[in-house]
Amino acid sequence: MKRVVVIGGGIAGLSAVWSLREHRSNEEFEVVLLERGERFGGNIRTERSEGFLIEGGPDCFLSEKPWAMELIKRLGLADKLLPTNDKNRKTFVLSGGKLHVLPEGVILMIPTRILPLATSSLISWPGKIRMAMELFIPKKKDSSDESLGEFVRRRLGKEALDKIAEPLVAGVHAGDPETMSVRASFPKFVQLEEDSGSLIKGMVRKMASMHKARKPAAGATGGQKPRITMFMTMRDGLSELIDTLTSRLSKMDRTSLRTGAAVSTIEKKDGRYLVTLEGGEKMDADALVVAAPAWAASNLLAGVDQGLSDKLRTIPYVSTATVSIAFRKKDIKHPLNGFGFVVPKVEKRRIMAATWTSVKFSHRAPDDSVLIRCFVGGSKNAELVDLDDAAMVKMVKEELRDIMGIEAEPVLTRVFRWRKSMPQYTIGHDERVKWIDERVASIPGLYLAGSAYHGIGISDSIRYGEVVAKKIIHQFEKG
Ligand SMILES: Cc1cc2nc3c(=O)[nH]c(=O)nc-3n(C[C@H](O)[C@H](O)[C@H](O)COP(=O)(O)OP(=O)(O)OC[C@H]3O[C@@H](n4cnc5c(N)ncnc54)[C@H](O)[C@@H]3O)c2cc1C
Structure with a gap:
């Protein structure tokens, strides 16, 4: 055989x-x-402790790529799919030491709505004008690869790279935009530029057609399907x-x-x-x-x-660590009205991002508690992955104190190290x-x-x- x-x-x-x-x-x-x-x-590693559900590695998958969801459905686990709590679907960006909301309608790094961008406190006026000029920037003449950094600077400007693209990408890929291939990491952006001549135009068109496709046909009854959000996970991890x-x-x-x-x-x-x-x-x-x-x-x-x-x-691979840290809700004064925040390199901090896990997903923490998950290491701060647990937790507490004003002692901490775990394209x-x-x-x-x-x-x-x-x-x- x-x-x-x-x-x-x-x-x-x-x-x-x-x-x-x-x-x-x-x-x-x-x-x-x-x-x-x-x-x-x-x-992929889920742990339960003291009423918390902790994801050591990935905590969700993109629903736009259907293969995870299809497998879950084939396994008969569709009723276990868990969407994000989208009433809080905001991401914050640390800039000048303060958290600013990422303007609504910015998809990864491409603005698709004028008003939220125009009123954003994150981007300066010259930066906003430069982003809007993307509509008129001619497309690249040849099809050679370029770094994500070059691509974003060329199309949307330096501020969009420093304050939006770089931290969002570091939060997902733990990578450096100056070495990352835009073609391999974000083929859809390259395609948008090639097809529409502009990322903004292409993304607005794409969203309009997605919106149309999602509208139920008149008279359609529609069964009890799980609500599908951009990021999905499973109720039990x-x-x-x-x-x-x-x-x-x-x-x-x-x-x-x-x-x-x-x-x-x-x-x-x-x-x-x-x-x-x-x-x-x-x-x-x-x-x-x-x-x-x-x-x-x-x-x-x-x-x-x-x-x-x-x-x-x-x-190449980079190493990262995740630090899950829980507090009593009453001890956190900072509003938890989003999925968390990302940290641009220019801010020179020691965490790359933090997810407000128990806000983003239900069933992650007891009702009186908040679970936060911080990302450490990556191409920015590889050496921090080697800190021992006590030093890593101390560092994360200091960062959360400076960024969110949290002075309280955590009720739970858990460190996971992922050495040479994230391939870099x-x-x-x-x-x-x-x-x-x-x-x-x-x-x-x-x-x-x-x-x-x-x-x-x-x-x-x-x-x-x-x-x-x-x-x-x-x-x-x-x-
Ligand atoms: C911290 C972190 C957060 C992430 N977040 C997300 C996210 O939110 N969403 C998302 O979609 N993706 C995320 N990812 C990426 C995601 O985890 C990977 O895409 C996926 O898990 C890769 O699976 P894999 O099977 O290719 O590799 P791995 O999970 O690395 O599995 C490879 C396996 O090979 C085994 N192995 C190695 N050498 C040998 C040997 N000699 N003999 C036998 N076995 C061996 C290893 O022990 C390991 O179990 C994240 C990754 C990390 C590290």
């Missing part, structure tokens, strides 16, 4: 295994998933997705999921792969999916293809990944999956895992 070995039990590896089993029964091939850690889920996948898969015949199973080397012998685990155990495979981070894949694949291994190593990423894809396609039976290549978020990791599963089925069908 043929065997598929999947290395890495994050969402990418798990969705590849799930998709293999959704499409083909256990009579046709055996599947083994090997995870180095003591639990599945990789970056994102680990519920991982737990559901692992518990269903582990009940299937010829499907084995193992933790504490770190792969140390991979060799290719007589057209099959020989996988060796750290304890010395060996296993062969007809198809091999490496769903570990690119730097780990690089180490593992050195014995299969040195060129591929070298190229994988060129995808730097300039030339698309060409690098094209090279990697072509090289992998020339090595029969080898597949890569994960957030390093075709999209950094959960939804893209699921999609790519499913694509790999289909390729394996095709490989086996060909014989």
Whole structure:
């Protein structure tokens, strides 16, 4: 019987295994998933403590990318989807030491409404005029890649970059806009410029057509569907997705999921792969999916293809930490009328962003408490990830005292470190990944999956895992 070995039990590896089993029964091939850690889920990790629900890594996914939601629905978990509390859908930006509301209608960095931008206290008048001039700036002549920083400065001006794009991007990608590829990280913006000649024009048009599509047809009754917001999560935390996948898969015949199973080397012998685990155990495979981070894949694949291994190593990663910190509601004087705030680099602070978690989502904290989650590290302040828990919490308390005026002692703190966990799509990423894809396609039976290549978020990791599963089925069908 043929065997598929999947290395890495994050969402990418798990969705590849799930998709293999959704499409083909256990009579046709055996599947083994090997995870180095003591639990599945990789970056996805939910914990409960003292009535709080704490997400250590991701806390939501983008609904615009449908693959996470589709998988959740296929698993029968649609009623567990949890939208954001959109009556508070405001983001604040720290500027000059004060929190200013990000003007309504600014989508990532593109303004789509005049009045909120015109009345914003965040952007100066010259900055507002420069942003509005975007409508008249000719589009780029060639299709070469550029950094996100260059792109935003060229189209919307320096202030839009410093006060909006840079902090929003750091809050999501933990990256540096001066090295990040706009084409790989924000392909839709490049497309908007190419198609409409202006980001503002393109985004306004796009929103108008989305609005039209959302209007229910006259007479339509509409069932009880979950309310869909831009960011979605699961009521009991994102680990519920991982737990559901692992518990269903582990009940299937010829499907084995193992933790504490770190792969140390991979060799290719007589057209099959020989996988060796750290304890010395060996296993062969007809198809091999490496769903570990690119730097780990690089180490593992050195014995299969040195060129591929070298190229994988060129995808950089940054380290981050999240610090969840809870207070009694009565101790917080600062209004909690938004999803949280982001911190521009020019402010020279030690946190990148903070989510007011219990405002953004229901069911995250007891009624008398507030849960806040701060992001630390990234390309701005990598060394802070190495602080021990006590020093990290002290630092976060000082930052929240300066920014939000919180003097009270927290009732709960929890630190999660994510070392070399966030791939960076730097300039030339698309060409690098094209090279990697072509090289992998020339090595029969080898597949890569994960957030390093075709999209950094959960939804893209699921999609790519499913694509790999289909390729394996095709490989086996060909014989
Ligand atoms: C702090 C943080 C916040 C984030 N927030 C969001 C968010 O809100 N929304 C969103 O969509 N995305 C978010 N992301 C990104 C999201 O977490 C990733 O897109 C996704 O989890 C990547 O899944 P993966 O399976 O590719 O990788 P991982 O989750 O990294 O899984 C890879 C697995 O491979 C295993 N492994 C490595 N080497 C070996 C080996 N030699 N042998 C066996 N196993 C091995 C690792 O132990 C790990 O479990 C966030 C990421 C971080 C770090």
